[in-house]
Amino acid sequence: METMPWLMIAILILIIVLGIFAVITARKNKRRPPDYYAFFWIGLIWTIVGLPLYREGNFAFLAMGIIFLIVGLANKDKWEKNRVRWGDLTEGEKKLKMGIIIFLGLLILAGMVMFYLAETKKLGM
Numbered sequence: 001m002e003t004m005p006w007l008m009i010a011i012l013i014l015i016i017v018l019g020i021f022a023v024i025t026a027r028k029n030k031r032r033p034p035d036y037y038a039f040f041w042i043g044l045i046w047t048i049v050g051l052p053l054y055r056e057g058n059f060a061f062l063a064m065g066i067i068f069l070i071v072g073l074a075n076k077d078k079w080e081k082n083r084v085r086w087g088d089l090t091e092g093e094k095k096l097k098m099g100i101i102i103f104l105g106l107l108i109l110a111g112m113v114m115f116y117l118a119e120t121k122k123l124g125m
Helices: 003-028 036-055 060-074 091-119
Strands: none
Touching: 036 060
């Protein structure tokens, strides 16, 4: 239990560093218009995930899913115009996105391993 505050502090520092990196990167690069087609799909997935969670008292995913769905559908006329495909990205953007995808995949895998270890009582939590 003594390592728990250090873990939380380390995660907080990581979030702050990634936030600073995102702000600096956003200022350097040109801004793209929002991809409303992606908003629609995010909303659809979050709504589907949020329906069973709503029964357990968690309203957040359902609410965010509905908001993303509404924003995506309200701007349906801009779906094709603002769509950014993999082939439209520069080489640097492709490498950055692939790195982010790999990093997030590893985080999900680590989270599933930690969840499994905690459930089987091997972690000692």
